[in-house]
Structure formats: C-alpha cells, structure tokens
Amino acid sequence: MKRAAPTPFSRRTRTILALFLLLFALAQAESALASALTMKTEDDKAVTWNLTADKVTSLNDSEVLEAQGNVVLRRGDEYLKADYARYYMATKWVFLKGNVSARMGKDDLKAEEAEFDLRSRVGWLKKGEIFMDGPHIYFAGDRINKHWGDVYTFKKAKITACDGDVPAWSITAEDAVVEIDGYAQLWRSSLQVMDQAVGFTPWLMIPAKKDRQSGFLPPEFGTSNRKGVYYNQPYFWAIDSSRDLTINEYVMEKRGFMHGLEYRSRPSAREAFWLRGDYLSDAKTVAKDSDDPVNSSDGLVRTNADRYWLRGMYEGNLGDPKWRVRADVDYVSDQNYLHEFKGGYSGYSQSRNELYQFFHRDLAERDQDRKSGLMLFRDWDRAGVYLSANYTQNQDLGHGNKPLASDPTVQQLPVADAYLYKGALVQGLPLEIAASAEAGYMYRRNGTRGARYEVAPAVSLPINGRYGSIITTAGLRQTVYDTENSSHSGENGDNSPRQSGDSRTLPEFESVGSMEFMRVFPLSPAPLAVSNATMGQSRWTAIRHTVQPRLGYRNIPNEDQDKNPKYSDEDRIRPHNELTYSITNILTRKRQVVTAGKPEKPGQPPVPTMSTDYLEVLRLKLEQTYDIREANRNDELDRYPRRPYSDISLESITSLDGYLYLINRLYWSPYLNDMTRQDHGISLSYPSRGSVYVGIDMRRKIDEYLRTRDYDINSLIVQGNLNVYGPLSLRTVYRYDYERKEEVERTLDVIYTHQCFKLIARASKDTGEEHYQMMVVLKGIGD
Numbered sequence: 190m191k192r193a194a195p196t197p198f199s200r201r202t203r204t205i206l207a208l209f210l211l212l213f214a215l216a217q218a219e220s221a222l223a224s225a226l227t228m229k230t231e232d233d234k235a236v237t238w239n240l241t242a243d244k245v246t247s248l249n250d251s252e253v254l255e256a257q258g259n260v261v262l263r264r265g266d267e268y269l270k271a272d273y274a275r276y277y278m279a280t281k282w283v284f285l286k287g288n289v290s291a292r293m294g295k296d297d298l299k300a301e302e303a304e305f306d307l308r309s310r311v312g313w314l315k316k317g318e319i320f321m322d323g324p325h326i327y328f329a330g331d332r333i334n335k336h337w338g339d340v341y342t343f344k345k346a347k348i349t350a351c352d353g354d355v356p357a358w359s360i361t362a363e364d365a366v367v368e369i370d371g372y373a374q375l376w377r378s379s380l381q382v383m384d385q386a387v388g389f390t391p392w393l394m395i396p397a398k399k400d401r402q403s404g405f406l407p408p409e410f411g412t413s414n415r416k417g418v419y420y421n422q423p424y425f426w427a428i429d430s431s432r433d434l435t436i437n438e439y440v441m442e443k444r445g446f447m448h449g450l451e452y453r454s455r456p457s458a459r460e461a462f463w464l465r466g467d468y469l470s471d472a473k474t475v476a477k478d479s480d481d482p483v484n485s486s487d488g489l490v491r492t493n494a495d496r497y498w499l500r501g502m503y504e505g506n507l508g509d510p511k512w513r514v515r516a517d518v519d520y521v522s523d524q525n526y527l528h529e530f531k532g533g534y535s536g537y538s539q540s541r542n543e544l545y546q547f548f549h550r551d552l553a554e555r556d557q558d559r560k561s562g563l564m565l566f567r568d569w570d571r572a573g574v575y576l577s578a579n580y581t582q583n584q585d586l587g588h589g590n591k592p593l594a595s596d597p598t599v600q601q602l603p604v605a606d607a608y609l610y611k612g613a614l615v616q617g618l619p620l621e622i623a624a625s626a627e628a629g630y631m632y633r634r635n636g637t638r639g640a641r642y643e644v645a646p647a648v649s650l651p652i653n654g655r656y657g658s659i660i661t662t663a664g665l666r667q668t669v670y671d672t673e674n675s676s677h678s679g680e681n682g683d684n685s686p687r688q689s690g691d692s693r694t695l696p697e698f699e700s701v702g703s704m705e706f707m708r709v710f711p712l713s714p715a716p717l718a719v720s721n722a723t724m725g726q727s728r729w730t731a732i733r734h735t736v737q738p739r740l741g742y743r744n745i746p747n748e749d750q751d752k753n754p755k756y757s758d759e760d761r762i763r764p765h766n767e768l769t770y771s772i773t774n775i776l777t778r779k780r781q782v783v784t785a786g787k788p789e790k791p792g793q794p795p796v797p798t799m800s801t802d803y804l805e806v807l808r809l810k811l812e813q814t815y816d817i818r819e820a821n822r823n824d825e826l827d828r829y830p831r832r833p834y835s836d837i838s839l840e841s842i843t844s845l846d847g848y849l850y851l852i853n854r855l856y857w858s859p860y861l862n863d864m865t866r867q868d869h870g871i872s873l874s875y876p877s878r879g880s881v882y883v884g885i886d887m888r889r890k891i892d893e894y895l896r897t898r899d900y901d902i903n904s905l906i907v908q909g910n911l912n913v914y915g916p917l918s919l920r921t922v923y924r925y926d927y928e929r930k931e932e933v934e935r936t937l938d939v940i941y942t943h944q945c946f947k948l949i950a951r952a953s954k955d956t957g958e959e960h961y962q963m964m965v966v967l968k969g970i971g972d
Contacts, residue, residue, distance in 0.1 A: 224254065226262075228281050230308045238264045238307055240276070252278050260285070262307075268292050269305065281307045289314070294339055296369055297322065311335055321369065321397065325945075325968065326350050328367050328397075339369035348373065348395070350968040351945035355384055358946055358967060360393070372404075373397045403427045406435075409533050411951070411962030415482060417442025423449075423534050431456045437467070439535055445472045449535050453547075459510070463547050464501030464518070467535050471496050475525070476589070483525045483956055492589030496522045498530075500540055502548045512567045519552060519559040524584045527555040528956045558583055558598065575606040597636045599756045604629030614648065621649040631756040637688045639673040641756060647697070657704030666762075668693040670753055690752035695762060701741040709733045717799075719783055724797050727782040735775040742768050747818070764818060771812035777805050808842045819895065829894035832860050849873050852884075865889045879918070881909035903927035916942045944968075 224245055226238040243258030254276040262269040262283065272287030284304045291298040293310050297320045305312035314333040319341065320326075327350070330343035342365070349359035362375035373395050380388040396404040409421040421439040428434060437449030451465040475481050475491040503516040521527060527537045541552045553560055562579035579601040586593050604627065611623035624646040632638050647664030669692050714728040747764035755761055779801065786798035813835055820833035836856040843851040849872070856866035867887040874880035888902035907923040918940045924933040936953040949964040 226276065226281075226307070228308055236264060236308075238262050240274075242274070254278070266292065267294070269303075271303075282312075283307055289317075293335075294369075296339060300333070305335070309337060311337055319367070319369075326397070328365075328373070330365070339371075341367045341369075343367065346375065348375075349945065351943075356381075356945065357943055358382055359384070360395070361386075362393075367397050369397060371397055406534075407964065407966050409962065409964065411960055413958050413960040415529070415958045416444055421534050435534075437535055439467075439469075439533075443472065445470050447530075447535060455547075460505035461547055462501075462503045462505075463544060464499075464503075465540060466497065466499045467530075468495075468497045470494055481525070482958070483528045489524055489585055490589040491523050491525050493523055493587075496526055498522065498526055500544070500552065502544055502550060504548060507565060512565060515564045515566070516562070517550070518561045520561060520582055521559055521584050523588045524556075526584075529958070531555070531955055532953070532960070571610050571612050573608045573610070575608075576603065577601070577606070578603040594634055596634045598633060599638075600632045601629050601756075602632050609646075611649065619650060619652070621651065623647050623649070631754070637672060637674060637754040637756075639754060640671040641668065641754075641760075642671070643668040656706070657702065659700065659702040661700040662698070664697040666693075666695040666697060668695075668753075668760075672754060688752065688754040690750075690754070693748060693750055693753055695745060695748055698744045699742065701739070703737060703739040706736045707733060717781060717783065719797050719799050721794075721797055723783045724785060725783065727780050729778050729780050730801075731779040733775075733777045733779070735773075735777070737773040737775070739771045739773070740768070741770075766818040767814050767816045769812065769814045771810060773808065773810040775805060775809075776807040777803055779803055804844060804847060805842075806844055808840075810840045811837070812840075813837045816895075822894070825894065832893060832895075834859050836865055848875055861889075861891075863889070865891055877912065879909065879911040881907075881911070883907050901928050904933070918942065 224240045226240055227235065228238075229235055240254070240256060240260075240262050242256035242260040244256070246255045246257075247253075248255060256274040256276070258272065260269075260271045260274040262274070269283065269285060269289075269291045271285035271289045273285070275284045277283075282304060284302075285300075286302045289298075289300040289303045291303070291305075293305075298314060298317060299320075300314035300317035302315040303312060303317065312335050314330075314335070316331060317333040318327055318329040319333070321328075326348065328341070328343070329347045331345040332343075334342045336342065343362070344364065346362045346365035346367075347359050348362075348365075349356040351357045351359070359381045360375065360378055361381055362378035364376045365373060365378075367373040375393040375395070376391070378390055378393045379386040394404070403426045404424070406423040406425050408423070410419065412418045419439070419441040421437060424436045426434045426436070432452075432454045434453075435449075435451040437447070437451070439447035439449065441447070447467055447469040449465065449467040452462070454460075454462040471494050474494055478488055478490055479485050481487070481490065498521045499518060500520075501516075501518045503514070505514050506512065507514045531537045533539065537552075537555055545551055559582040560579065561582070562577055564575060564577040566573065566575040581598050581600060583596055583598045585591070586596055607626045609622065609624040611621050614620040614622040624644070626644045628640070628642045630640050643666065645664060645666040647662055649660060649662040652659045652661075670690060672689050672691065710732045712729055712731055714730065717723060717726060717728050743765045745762060745765040748762075750761055753760060780803070782800050782802065783797050784800045785795035788795050816833045816835070819831055822831055836858050839853075839855045839857075841851070841853045843849075850870075852868070852870040852872070854866070854868040855864060857863070858865050864887070866889065867885070870882060870884035872880070872882045884906045886902065886904050886906075888898060890901045891898045904927065905923070905925045907921065909919070909921050911919045913919055920936075920938040920940060922934060922936040924935075925931075926933050932954060934953075934955050936951065936955075939950045941948040945968045947964075947966040947968075949962075949966070951960065951962040951964070953960045953962075
C-alpha cells in the first residue's frame with residue numbers, strides 16, 4: 190500500500206515547531222553558560238559578579254544557582270574559581286568546592302572548600318593557603334576565617350617562604366592572626382626544619398608585608414678571642430614610607446652591652462638624612478701601651494670605659510631649592526674604637542658602605558682624624574658660593590693620653606668660598622678665565638690661629654688643531670694672613686720661625702701639549718654567518734692603535750713661606766719647575782657578535798642578528814718628569830746629590846673579553862738602577878663561576894731630597910667569590926704583610942644559598958682579633 194503524502198499544512202507546522210524548539214534550547218544553553226549576579230555591598234554600592242561555568246542549574250524557584258565544571262566568578266581583577274559552586278540569591282553567599290582558587294583584594298588564596306559573602310568578601314577556607322607574591326611567603330591552615338578587610342585567623346597555621354611539600358624551614362602555630370601588609374601574630378608556635386621542630390615560643394610576631402616592614406632582623410652571633418661569645422640583635426621600625434629606625438642590642442661576654450640607634454630618612458630625591466650612634470660601657474680598659482690589643486707600640490693607652498661613635502650625613506635644601514645644605518658628623522671616643530669594632534651591624538665597614546650608598550660621600554679611614562662639618566652652597570651657570578664650618582677631631586687625644594688642651598688641630602670656623610668656573614673671558618676671543626676666593630677663620634686650641642684670605646685668578650689660552658692641542662694657563666695666588674696668636678711650640682715639634690707672616694704672592698704657570706695619532710688595522714677573518722647555529726659566536730674584525738704623546742711644563746717659584754702660619758697643606762705650596770713627558774698606547778678591538786634579536790611575532794623564537802661592540806684590550810703609558818729646580822739645587826749636596834730625573838713609570842692595563850684584567854705599575858729609578866715601587870694585580874671574573882683578584886704591592890725604603898720612605902712595604906691581597914657547586918659558594922679576603930710577617934686580615938665565608946634561606950659560616954681575623962660566626966637569613970622574614 191502506498192503511504193499518503195503529507196499535507197502542506199502539517200509539513201509547515203512541523204518546521205515552525207522545530208525552529209522554535211531549537212531557539213529555546215539555544216537560549217537555555219546560553220543562560221546556563223553565563224549569569225550576572227547583581228547585589229549591593231555593605232556600604233550600599235552596586236556591584237556585579239559574572240558567573241560562568243560548563244553547566245548552571247536554577248533550583249528552588251531560582252533562589253539557588255548550582256554551577257559545575259570550570260566555575261568562574263569574576264568582578265574586575267577579583268575572581269573565584271572552583272570545580273563546583275552553589276550561590277544563594279537571598280544571602281549572597283557562595284559555596285565553593287574542589288580546586289578552589291581566588292584573588293580577593295591583595296590576596297591569592299587556595300583551598301579544598303571555601304565559602305564567601307560576595308558583598309563583604311568575608312568567609313572561611315578549609316585546608317586553605319594564602320600566598321604573598323612580594324615577599325614570597327605562604328600562610329596555610331586547616332581552617333582559615335577571612336574577616337573584613339585583609340585580616341585572617343588561622344587554626345593550625347603554617348608559614349614559610351619555601352616552595353615544595355616539605356619546606357626547608359617553616360613556622361607553625363596553633364592559632365594565628367594575619368593582617369596582609371601588616372603583621373602575623375602566632376600563638377604556641379615552633380620553628381620547623383624539614384618539618385621537624387627545633388624551637389618553641391608561646392607568642393611570636395613577624396611582618397607580613399610586601400614593602401618595607403617593621404620587625405626583628407636576622408641576628409649576628411659568634412665568638413672571638415676579645416669579645417667572647419657575642420649576640421647582636423637589631424630591630425627595624427619602618428616609621429613610614431620615607432623614614433625608619435633600627436635599634437641594636439649587642440651583648441658581648443667579655444665586654445658588656447653595646448646599644449645602638451640608626452635613623453634614616455629620604456623624603457625626596459634631593460633630601461636625605463642618616464644618623465647612627467653606638468655606646469658601650471666597656472669592661473676592659475688599657476692602662477699600658479704594651480697591653481694595647483690594637484697597637485702595642487704607638488705610645489697610646491685607653492683608660493676610658495665609656496666608648497661611643499656618632500656618625501651621620503645630611504643633604505637637602507634651605508628654603509629655596511637652589512640653596513643646598515650638606516652636613517657631616519663623625520666623632521669617636523678613642524683611637525682604638527674603629528679598629529676593635531670594624532665588622533657587623535654596629536661596625537665601621539657597615540656604616541661606611543651605607544653612607545656611601547646613601548650620599549656617595551666617604552668616611553675617613555679608621556686611623557685618620559674624624560671630620561665633621563656643615564656647608565651651605567649654591568651654584569649658578571658660571572659661579573658658585575660655599576659657606577662652611579668644619580671640625581676635625583684628633584682621636585689620639587684624651588682618654589689617658591695628651592690632654593685636649595694641647596690639641597694643635599686646626600678648626601675652620603667659618604669659611605666662605607666663591608668660584609668663577611672656567612669660561613670665555615670675552616666672547617669671540619679664545620681666552621678663558623677661572624678664579625677662586627676664600628675667607629676663613631682658623632682656630633686651634635694650641636698654636637697659631639687667625640684668619641686667612643686668598644684669591645686665585647687664572648687665564649687660559651687653549652689652541653686646538655688637527656693633530657693635537659696646547660693649553661697654557663697663567664695664574665696668581667694672593668694670600669693674606671691676619672694672625673691673632675703666633676706660636677711655634679707644640680705645633681710641629683721643631684724650632685720653626687715664629688709664624689707671624691702676613692702675606693704670600695705666588696704666580697703659577699702651566700702649559701700642556703698633547704697629540705693623538707690613530708690607525709685602524711682591518712682583520713680578515715672567516716665570514717661569520719648569521720643563523721641560529723652561530724648564535725653567540727663572535728669574531729674580531731679590526732684593531733685600532735692610538736698613540737697619545739704628551740708634554741707638560743709647570744712653574745711655581747720658590748717663595749719662603751715658613752714665616753706664615755700653617756693651617757693646612759695649602760699654606761705650604763712646594764715650588765715647581767719641571768717638565769713631564771709621557772706617551773700612551775691604546776689598542777681597541779672591534780668585534781662582531783651574533784646575538785638573539787627580537788622575535789618577528791610574540792611567542793616565536795628570537796631572530797639571530799649581527800651586533801658590533803668595542804673593547805680597550807691594552808693601555809700602556811710611559812711617563813717621567815725632569816725637575817729643573819732639582820738640577821740646579823745647591824743646598825745639602827753633601828747628603829743628597831742632585832737627582833732631577835724622576836722614576837720612570839710604566840702602567841699597563843690589559844683586558845680580554847671583559848673577563849680578565851691585568852693591572853701592572855712599575856717605577857724604576859735611573860739612580861738606584863732598581864725598582865722603587867711595584868703594583869701588580871690580576872682580576873678574573875666569570876658570571877656563572879665567580880671572580881677572583883690577586884694583588885701585590887711593593888714599596889722600597891728610600892731617602893732622597895724630595896722623598897723619604899722609612900721602611901719597605903710588601904703586601905699581598907687576595908679577594909674572591911667562587912660558586913663551588915649548586916647552592917654552595919665561597920667568599921674570601923686575605924691580606925698579608927711580608928715585612929712584618931703577619932696576617933693583616935683574613936676572612937673566609939662558606940655560603941649555602943637555598944630558595945628560601947641563606948646560611949653563612951664565617952671565620953675571620955682582623956687587627957689581631959679572631960672571629961667565628963654563623964648567620965642564618967630566612968627569606969621574607971627580615972632579609
């Protein structure tokens with residue numbers, strides 16, 4: 190039997206019905222993939238969380254939404270992710286389960302299960318973890334309650350900066366309160382090493398900040414033959430974003446307690462302040478020079494028990510930013526302090542390094558006079574004005590030695606300087622002019638004191654040509670003294686004339702001519718293809734040889750200045766009438782290197798490209814001076830024969846590919862037919878292995894009319910950093926005096942660097958004191 194054909198009406202009906210069902214299914218599918226959850230926060234702000242998932246189901250008349258598979262709730266940069274979620278429309282709470290991860294505010298969270306109020310973002314996590322990327326610290330707990338803001342409470346908390354399931358170190362606690370960018374307070378906590386408890390404390394507070402943070406810094410502890418067992422604990426207080434204070438308590442078994450304060454401030458790029466003071470009531474004093482542990486032959490003792498050192502620097506503006514202020518303070522209790530306390534948080538080396546990094550100004554060496562001062566200055570395009578007051582401390586006075594009343598040290602209180610910087614005398618003429626002027630009062634407790642006024646203009650004529658240049662300078666130095674008290678006893682220890690002179694006039698003349706010749710020698714190496722296979726390969730393509738001869742003449746007449754006061758070395762200017770000639774040879778190589786260039790598109794490998802660089806591989810300088818005045822000298826010929834020719838100096842600096850440097854300086858006397866000075870050094874560095882420097886300094890004892898050296902000097906210095914294997918490295922400093930046959934300094938650090946901590950074992954010797962230290966630095970906890 191044949192089937193009856195469908196009527197046109199029934200076919201149309203079925204088609205319309207099928208399209209309707211398809212559109213309804215698509216709409217339902219779309220609503221299952223995405224939903225917008227709109228609500229008001231506790232402060233009455235309207236917010237929207239966008240929900241996406243593989244499947245979304247509406248329950249209880251749309252009062253509950255269930256989402257399954259790749260569940261993501263997102264609001265701006267914040268998100269919640271899980272395998273499963275249930276959202277309650279009435280309470281705005283969401284329950285998450287399975288691979289829960291979240292970003293809420295500043296926090297990254299993970300958990301097995303979690304529940305949050307989307308309006309206030311409070312909630313809880315089961316077996317959760319919070320990660321702070323800045324300091325790289327993990328906070329984990331069996332149950333974590335998230336409170337308003339960024340405050341969390343933990344049950345069975347664990348804190349570490351180490352990656353991995355079994356961290357190298359961690360801190361556990363029965364209960365904990367953590368405020369992100371604040372502090373973590375831990376109750377009944379213990380320090381764990383490889384999940385084994387090694388210490389316990391009923392309460393502990395540690396910083397939980399990404400920026401500068403207050404808290405205890407890693408301590409210094411060890412033992413030495415002079416201090417005994419010692420422990421130095423610093424506490425760092427981050428007052429605000431531009432100020433901080435460090436407090437040190439330093440206990441030494443054989444010496445007592447040292448207290449230290451260090452204040453730092455940098456409110457702007459043009460203003461900075463750094464000040465530190467340390468005080469020790471020392472259990473040991475030195476009544477006899479022979480008992481002095483620092484120097485038993487300098488004739489000095491140390492009878493004071495109160496010992497201290499105050500140092501600091503400041504620079505900033507005085508109202509108008511064009512007027513700058515600079516201040517230095519450096520005052521110490523006795524001549525031994527800086528030698529006995531050189532290393533560590535409270536020591537000389539640490540303060541010197543910090544001040545140089547802060548201000549790019551240096552402290553005086555340990556055995557030099559300490560200098561403090563205040564300066565106000567301003568610069569214009571061609572001129573500058575400097576007003577200053579300076580105090581110099583002779584640390585050998587007092588504390589059982591000569592009284593302070595005998596101090597001959599000059600104090601410049603105050604001094605005014607003005608400068609005219611070198612520039613054209615008249616527009617259109619090649620003449621240049623520069624000048625300086627000074628007025629100051631020179632005070633000393635014992636000896637000549639008074640005022641000094643000086644002006645020193647100078648005119649220069651530079652002549653530049655194709656092959657070289659000549660610069661001729663003529664100047665006049667006029668000095669006037671207003672002596673208030675003249676004396677020659679107690680200043681220099683000699684019978685010098687009474688220092689009552691009132692003026693000095695010194696003309697100065699200098700002319701320097703230099704030339705430069707250059708030639709490039711091309712090399713013909715094998716062609717270097719640019720490809721991935723040749724990436725990192727290089728070749729020398731040319732060598733440039735530069736020759737720079739130089740001849741200079743300087744003349745300052747012999748003016749008797751002994752009658753004038755001597756406040757500083759500027760009051761005794763040595764006469765000059767000498768020629769200095771030199772020749773410098775420089776070899777510079779040109780190199781082509783195949784390097785990795787930018788990829789053509791993001792995600793693609795880098796494109797090899799050819800680059801060119803230059804390196805000075807050799808600098809060789811030969812120099813000597815002929816002293817015309819010495820050649821015509823008539824005094825003391827019976828003791829010192831004329832020796833107008835200076836030592837011939839030869840300096841060479843060699844570098845190979847920037848890794849190896851050879852530095853040599855030789856000084857050969859044509860009269861002694863021998864070396865009077867030698868400096869040799871070799872520096873080798875390799876990024877993945879470390880670096881080493883070995884240097885030898887030698888000075889010969891000499892007695893001539895113009896120079897005297899009372900003893901020979903022969904010393905060795907070795908400095909190195911070596912990456913031994915993996916996390917293990919060595920660092921060493923070694924100085925040896927061959928003449929005294931003794932070690933001046935010896936330091937050896939054995940360093941173990943882990944992803945989350947650093948362990949340093951140190952053995953050192955300095956100024957006759959031996960130290961043995963162990964330092965542990967925990968990453969993220971005070972490092």
